[in-house]
Amino acid sequence: MATLRILIAEDNRAVREGLREFLEAQPEWQVVGEAVNGMEAVEKARELQPEVVILDYSMPQLDGISAAARIRQASPQTELLVLTQHDAPYTARRALDAGVRGYVVKSDADRDLLAAVEAVSRHKVFVSSSIAQDVSLERGRSSNA
Amino acid sequence: MGESALSDQNRSGPKGRIVPTPSPGEKQRRWEPLTLEVSGNPAVSAETKVSPREAGDGGDAWSPELLEASETLRRHAQLLDLAHDAIIVRTPDSAITFWNRGAEAKYGWTKEEAEGQNTHDLLRTEFPEPFDEVQRRLVQDGHWEGELVHTCRDGNRIIVASRQVLQRDDKGQPVAILEINRDITRRKRAEEALKESEQRLLSIMDSSPSIMFLKDRQGRYLYVNPSFQTLCGLTPAEVVGKKDSELFPLPQADAFRSNDLNVFLSEMPIEFEETAIHDDGLHTSIVTKFPLRDTQSNVYALCGIVTDITERKRAEEALRRSEARLQAVIESMDDIVLEIDDQGVYVNVWTTNDKLLPRPKIEIIGQRVGFAFGEGFTSPILEAIPRVIANGRAESLEFTMGSSERQRWFLGRMSAIRPEAGARKSVCFLIRDITNLKRTELALRENQALFEGLFESSPDAILTTTPEGTIARLNAQTEKLFGYRREELVGKSIEVLVPERFRDHHAAHREAYRAQPRVRPMGAGLELFGRRKDGSEFPIDILLGPIAKDKDPVVVAVVRDITDRKRAEESVRELSARLLQLQDEERRRLARELHDSTAQTLSAITLNLSVVKRYASFEKNTRASKALAESVELARDAARELRTFSYLLHPPLLDEIGLAQALRWYVDGFVKRTRIRVNLEMAENPGRLPREIEIALFRIVQECLTNIHRHSESSTAEIRLFQNDQRVVLEVRDRGKGILSASLVQANAAGSKLGVGIRGMRERVRQLGGQIEFTPADPGTLVRTVIPLTRSNNPTQGSSAGR
Numbered sequence: 001m002a003t004l005r006i007l008i009a010e011d012n013r014a015v016r017e018g019l020r021e022f023l024e025a026q027p028e029w030q031v032v033g034e035a036v037n038g039m040e041a042v043e044k045a046r047e048l049q050p051e052v053v054i055l056d057y058s059m060p061q062l063d064g065i066s067a068a069a070r071i072r073q074a075s076p077q078t079e080l081l082v083l084t085q086h087d088a089p090y091t092a093r094r095a096l097d098a099g100v101r102g103y104v105v106k107s108d109a110d111r112d113l114l115a116a117v118e119a120v121s122r123h124k125v126f127v128s129s130s131i132a133q134d135v136s137l138e139r140g141r142s143s144n145a
Numbered sequence: 146m147g148e149s150a151l152s153d154q155n156r157s158g159p160k161g162r163i164v165p166t167p168s169p170g171e172k173q174r175r176w177e178p179l180t181l182e183v184s185g186n187p188a189v190s191a192e193t194k195v196s197p198r199e200a201g202d203g204g205d206a207w208s209p210e211l212l213e214a215s216e217t218l219r220r221h222a223q224l225l226d227l228a229h230d231a232i233i234v235r236t237p238d239s240a241i242t243f244w245n246r247g248a249e250a251k252y253g254w255t256k257e258e259a260e261g262q263n264t265h266d267l268l269r270t271e272f273p274e275p276f277d278e279v280q281r282r283l284v285q286d287g288h289w290e291g292e293l294v295h296t297c298r299d300g301n302r303i304i305v306a307s308r309q310v311l312q313r314d315d316k317g318q319p320v321a322i323l324e325i326n327r328d329i330t331r332r333k334r335a336e337e338a339l340k341e342s343e344q345r346l347l348s349i350m351d352s353s354p355s356i357m358f359l360k361d362r363q364g365r366y367l368y369v370n371p372s373f374q375t376l377c378g379l380t381p382a383e384v385v386g387k388k389d390s391e392l393f394p395l396p397q398a399d400a401f402r403s404n405d406l407n408v409f410l411s412e413m414p415i416e417f418e419e420t421a422i423h424d425d426g427l428h429t430s431i432v433t434k435f436p437l438r439d440t441q442s443n444v445y446a447l448c449g450i451v452t453d454i455t456e457r458k459r460a461e462e463a464l465r466r467s468e469a470r471l472q473a474v475i476e477s478m479d480d481i482v483l484e485i486d487d488q489g490v491y492v493n494v495w496t497t498n499d500k501l502l503p504r505p506k507i508e509i510i511g512q513r514v515g516f517a518f519g520e521g522f523t524s525p526i527l528e529a530i531p532r533v534i535a536n537g538r539a540e541s542l543e544f545t546m547g548s549s550e551r552q553r554w555f556l557g558r559m560s561a562i563r564p565e566a567g568a569r570k571s572v573c574f575l576i577r578d579i580t581n582l583k584r585t586e587l588a589l590r591e592n593q594a595l596f597e598g599l600f601e602s603s604p605d606a607i608l609t610t611t612p613e614g615t616i617a618r619l620n621a622q623t624e625k626l627f628g629y630r631r632e633e634l635v636g637k638s639i640e641v642l643v644p645e646r647f648r649d650h651h652a653a654h655r656e657a658y659r660a661q662p663r664v665r666p667m668g669a670g671l672e673l674f675g676r677r678k679d680g681s682e683f684p685i686d687i688l689l690g691p692i693a694k695d696k697d698p699v700v701v702a703v704v705r706d707i708t709d710r711k712r713a714e715e716s717v718r719e720l721s722a723r724l725l726q727l728q729d730e731e732r733r734r735l736a737r738e739l740h741d742s743t744a745q746t747l748s749a750i751t752l753n754l755s756v757v758k759r760y761a762s763f764e765k766n767t768r769a770s771k772a773l774a775e776s777v778e779l780a781r782d783a784a785r786e787l788r789t790f791s792y793l794l795h796p797p798l799l800d801e802i803g804l805a806q807a808l809r810w811y812v813d814g815f816v817k818r819t820r821i822r823v824n825l826e827m828a829e830n831p832g833r834l835p836r837e838i839e840i841a842l843f844r845i846v847q848e849c850l851t852n853i854h855r856h857s858e859s860s861t862a863e864i865r866l867f868q869n870d871q872r873v874v875l876e877v878r879d880r881g882k883g884i885l886s887a888s889l890v891q892a893n894a895a896g897s898k899l900g901v902g903i904r905g906m907r908e909r910v911r912q913l914g915g916q917i918e919f920t921p922a923d924p925g926t927l928v929r930t931v932i933p934l935t936r937s938n939n940p941t942q943g944s945s946a947g948r
Contacts, residue, residue, distance in 0.1 A: 012745035018752035025759050058741070058797070085744050085788050088798055088810040106748040107784035110755040110777055134813070 004121055005032045007050040009041030009067065010083070011059050015106070019054065019083075026114065038062025046074035052121050055100070057084030057091060065098045072099045079120040083109060089134035092127055096135070102126040103135070214312055214320040215242050231305070231326040237319045239263045251305075251328055253298030264324070268295040284319060287311050292333075293326070303330040335440045346448070356430075356451035359437065362409055364388045364402055367446055377423055397421050408434045408447045419451075428455045484562065486571040487534055489514040489527050501578065522546055526557070526574065533559045534570050543579075554583040606704040609692070612659045614639045614652070617699065626706055628678035639702070644676045662691035662700065675704060684711045722912050725905065729795070729840055736795035739787050747784040751777060789814070796843065804839040805831050805866075808846060812864070819854045827866035834873060838932055841909040842866070842875050845917070848902045849877035849928050857881030859925055872915075872933045879925040906930075 006023055008031055010016040020031045033048050035041035037060045045053055053071055055064040062070075068080045081102030082095045092103040101120040104112050105128040112128050119126035127135050215236070231251040234243030244259040252259070252268060259267060265276070271294035272279055283289045290308045297303060305326035312321040350357040350370040359367040369384045379392065389398035397420075404417045414435030421428050431452045436444040481501055484493040490513050494506045502509065509516065514530075515523035525542050533540055539560035545552050557576045564570050600607055606623035610616050616634045624631055627642055634641065643651045675685040688703040754777045761773075792798075792810075799807040805827055812823050833839070846864060853862050859881025866875050903919070906928075910917040915932030 012741070012749070014749035015745045015752070018749035018756075021756045022752040025756050058801075063801075085740055085748075085784075086797070087785075087788065088806070089813075090798070090802065090806045090809060094802070106744070107751070107781045107788065109748060110751045110781070113752075 002028070004029045004052065004117070005048070005050045006030065006117065007033045007035065007041070007044055007048055007053045007078075009035040009038065009044075009053060009059065009064070010056045011036050012056075015056075019109075022110070022113065023054075023117065029117070036060075038064065038067035041067045042070045042074055045071040045078055049075050050078055052079050052081060052117055054081050054083050054117070057082050057086055057095070065095055065100075068095070068098045068100050079123060081116055081120050081126070083113065087128075087131050089131055092131055092135045096125065096127075103131075104128045105130055208314075210314045211318075211320045214314055231324075231328070233259075233264060233324040233326070235264050235322050235324060237311075237322060239265055241267070242321065248326075251297070251303070251326070252295065268297075270295055283309060283311050283322065287313075292329070295326070303328050304333045305329060332440060339440055350448075353450075356453070358384075358449050358451075359446050360405060360449070361446050362444075364390075364405055377421070393421060404432070404434060405447060408436055409444060412436045412444050428453055429458050430454060481576045483574040483576065484571050485514060485526070485530060485574055486569040487530060488569070489530060491516075492569075492571055526559070529559050530572055533561050533572050537561050553578060553580040555579060603703075604705075606706075608634075608639070608702045608704065609699045610639050610702065612662075612698055612700060614655050616641075623704070626677075626683075626704065627675060633678075642675055642704075644674050644682050647674070658689060658700070662689075662698070675706070683708050718908070718911070721908050725909060725912075733795040733800075736791040736797070739791035739794070740797065744784050744787045744791065747780050747787065751780045751784065754780060793847075799839055799843055800836070803831075803833045804842055805829075807839075807843055808864070808866070811843070811847065812850075815850050815854075821850075821854060821859065822861045823850070824861070824863045825866075826864065828868075831866070831868060834868070834934070838873065838913055838934075841913055841932070842873070842930065844909060845875060845906050845928070845930055846877060848906055849879075852902065853877075853879040853881065857925060868934065870934065872931055875930040875932075876927060878922055878927045880922075881925050 004026075006029060008016055008019050008023075010019060013036075016034055016036075020034070023029050023031055032050050033044045035044045038055075039061045041053065041055060041059070042062065055067055055071075057064040059067070064082050064084065068082070071078060071080060079102070080100040081104065082092075082100050083104050083106055084091070085106050086092075087105045087107075095103050101123065102116040102125070104116045104126070108128045108130055112126075116126040116128075215234070229247050229250075231248035232243070232245040233241055233248055235241050241260050241262050241264050244254070244256040246256075248259065249255055254262075254267065264270065273291050273293070279289055279291070288308070288310045290306070293305050293307045295303055295305055306329045307324060307326045309322050309324045311319050312323065314320045347368075350368070353370060354372055356370065356372045356375070358369040358373055361367050365386055365388055366384045369379075369381045371381065373384060374380055377392070384392065389401045392398070393401065401419065404415070404419065408415050414433060417432045417434065419430050419432045421430070431454050432449050433452075434447050434449045437446040437448055439445050480497065482493075482495040483491055486492050491509050491511065494502065494509050496502055496506075499506065504516075514526050522544060525544050529540050529542060539558060541556065541558050543554065543556050545554050555576050556579045557574055559572050559574045562571045562573050600618075600620050603620055603622055606626045607620045608616055608623055609618045616637050616639055619631060619634055623629075623634070627634075629641075639655070640648045640651055673685050673687060674682045676682055684707045686705045686707050690701045690703075692699045692701055754773060758770075758773050758777065761769075792814075796807045796811060798810055808825060808827070812825050815821070816823055834842075850862060853859050857879040859879035861880055863878045864876070866873070868874065907917055910930055910932060913932045914935070915930060917928065917930045920927050920929070
């Protein structure tokens with residue numbers, strides 16, 4: 001099995017390092033780079049062409065959603081996963097609409113993150129279990145508008 | 146005679162008479178056909194024998210049977226000597242064969258004188274019908290009865306009720322006649338007298354202007370006189386035979402009846418005051434009721450004489466009032482008139498009220514001025530007298546008398562009296578006690594002074610104007626406040642003090658006030674401004690009040706400069722705006738801190754713990770393994786709580802993606818937390834509003850939902866948010882018990898003390914130039930917020946990307 005290459009974009013150092021440890025505890029998973037803001041995330045994605053980018057939603061300079069759009073341009077094969085504090089279905093919806101495959105609420109990370117990375121690496125959508133139902137409702141509401 | 150009736154003609158005709166009909170008792174007393182068992186002793190009766198020898202005066206060839214019968218009758222009749230009635234036995238041709246003691250006593254002839262005489266000759270019998278008819282009836286019926294007039298020995302004529310019975314022999318031939326005569330002269334005379342008296346009574350009654358009536362023991366009217374009709378409008382025909390209860394209202398009828406019964410009971414005349422309602426109102430009457438007796442002295446009816454004293458009562462009352470008025474007038478006349486001669490001697494004294502004089506009139510006349518009236522009186526009068534006499538011009542002078550605490554004021558007017566030839570010159574001095582007037586004047590002056598003091602020293606400007614708005618008076622503060630001198634304003638229109646741009650309006654309002662003058666603050670709810678002489682303006686409060694005077698009503702305006710208050714209010718507003726802003730910023734900062742730092746750290750801890758859990762081998766230490774698992778859970782819970790808390794402090798969504806999404810998120814969370822169903826109605830993508838408006842509206846929703854959750858007991862809430870180019874409207878409504886209406890009034894009034902929440906909402910809205918209203922929605926309460934979208938607070942940017 002080939003190594004899964006992951007880029008982490010997260011402005012909080014503790015979270016960043018925690019994430020690296022957490023992800024690299026998986027065999028064959030490798031954190032190939034870290035970015036501390038949205039702009040850097042775009043740059044690193046272009047440069048490293050990772051399979052998965054884990055993006056914080058709120059980051060300095062360029063927020064996660066805006067960064068996601070640019071990363072998709074810079075590295076079309078890269079799948080995006082937003083890891084965020086926000087548990088509002090709307091933000092999840094917005095992220096998914098911007099081309100993000102996975103949406104994990106940070107407080108669910110230890111439980112959901114591995115499965116989420118696994119899913120998006122296979123080009124599947126994954127939304128944190130705590131808000132998954134509300135997000136699908138959100139979709140209904142959006143389509144009505 | 147206990148029962149009486151009036152004959153028909155008596156009921157209506159003025160010439161009627163009362164005819165008592167015999168009582169049942171009397172009927173029973175009528176004589177039955179004579180059996181001669183008079184004494185009720187049959188033994189005596191059986192032994193009675195008639196002696197033929199004693200019958201008749203002899204001469205006539207009487208058969209032995211006849212004599213026998215006559216004797217039997219006579220014997221029997223002897224027993225009747227004991228009776229008071231005159232008992233006579235006579236032959237069919239009227240020869241007296243028996244004459245009892247009653248007959249002796251009644252007629253005056255002895256038995257010896259009478260027996261053998263012809264009764265009709267002896268007694269000069271006057272029959273009520275022809276004698277032949279009497280004889281015929283006697284023979285035919287066996288008896289006759291009727292009233293006879295007999296003349297006694299002394300020439301007295303008596304009336305007797307005569308009962309005559311014919312005795313026949315075995316062959317049916319008449320043998321004797323027993324005649325029992327009862328003297329009814331007295332009774333007849335009494336009857337006559339009664340009849341006459343009643344006749345007189347009736348004629349008096351018929352022609353009397355007094356109201357009179359007769360009632361029987363049962364209370365039925367036997368008679369009413371024609372005047373009765375004037376009392377109650379009922380004709381005699383309508384009244385007679387009826388009872389009071391059929392004619393008058395029950396309480397009245399009961400009272401009448403009760404009075405009647407008293408008369409029947411006491412059998413004495415009694416006077417009552419009776420009141421009755423008639424067509425023209427309540428009438429008071431004096432009613433004299435007295436019993437009517439028949440010849441047996443039995444009370445069979447009562448007669449009532451009614452004197453309507455209503456008029457008298459009214460007249461008495463009027464007189465009493467008039468006398469009281471007169472007395473009051475007399476007592477209030479304070480004039481004394483003195484005639485004083487040129488030497489200062491009282492020549493005459495007149496007064497309508499002697500009490501005014503310090504001494505009796507008689508003591509004053511002839512004394513010199515100064516006597517009785519005291520020192521204060523003396524010198525001004527003595528000085529005035531020669532002047533008045535000399536000039537012939539009347540003079541008025543005011544003076545006081547009495548000690549200081551009981552001092553009284555007087556006004557005197559002195560005029561010369563033209564003397565008759567040779568008489569001394571004198572003056573007429575009319576003195577009037579004006580103490581009360583003086584006291585009123587003093588009190589008025591004191592009031593005036595007090596008023597002036599208050600008026601002038603008032604910290605408020607006070608003006609009075611005519612209803613047309615012309616300034617009449619103003620105080621010192623008005624001068625100071627508006628910068629005019631008094632004389633510059635008096636006579637000017639009040640509009641001088643109103644800024645030019647409001648003057649037309651003001652004049653219209655003034656007219657409206659004139660139509661409905663009352664004490665009220667002017668321009669309630671409006672900001673009012675005064676205009677100084679230099680044209681500058683300042684905020685004012687005005688209280689208007691009408692002063693009612695007989696003529697020329699006056700409007701008082703109390704004007705207060707509220708510049709300082711306005712300034713203070715403004716600074717309070719600024720301060721509260723700043724506080725709200727600081728609060729918002731602080732919340733936002735706190736929220737960020739918690740969200741971006743603490744929550745992140747917690748997330749990192751969670752991740753790290755997960756790694757630890759993976760790599761560490763706790764197989765031999767289940768306790769550590771369990772603690773680790775719990776720590777992961779605790780860290781996750783803490784992160785979640787922190788996130789919720791920070792979002793409530795300041796939803797990051799609000800800044801990032803706008804009010805609509807923030808509201809959605811908040812409402813979702815609210816529904817989960819409280820189980821209150823919330824219907825959120827708004828456009829899907831309403832577009833961004835200025836940040837302050839979004840925060841304000843979000844906070845209002847937050848505050849309202851919190852209140853609904855805490856206080857309303859409503860299970861649902863509705864939120865509507867809609868906007869156009871000009872304004873954004875937010876409505877939050879619950880269906881619970883609502884805020885109490887009194888609290889609503891407070892909530893709507895500025896400066897409400899109804900909780901910081903509502904004040905906070907109001908202040909936020911006010912700062913944005915909008916309005917918030919709390920109205921009862923039955924059920925529940927509707928909170929409606931309208932915020933104008935002016936150019937200055939229109940959004941310039943869609944979203945502000947924050948961290």
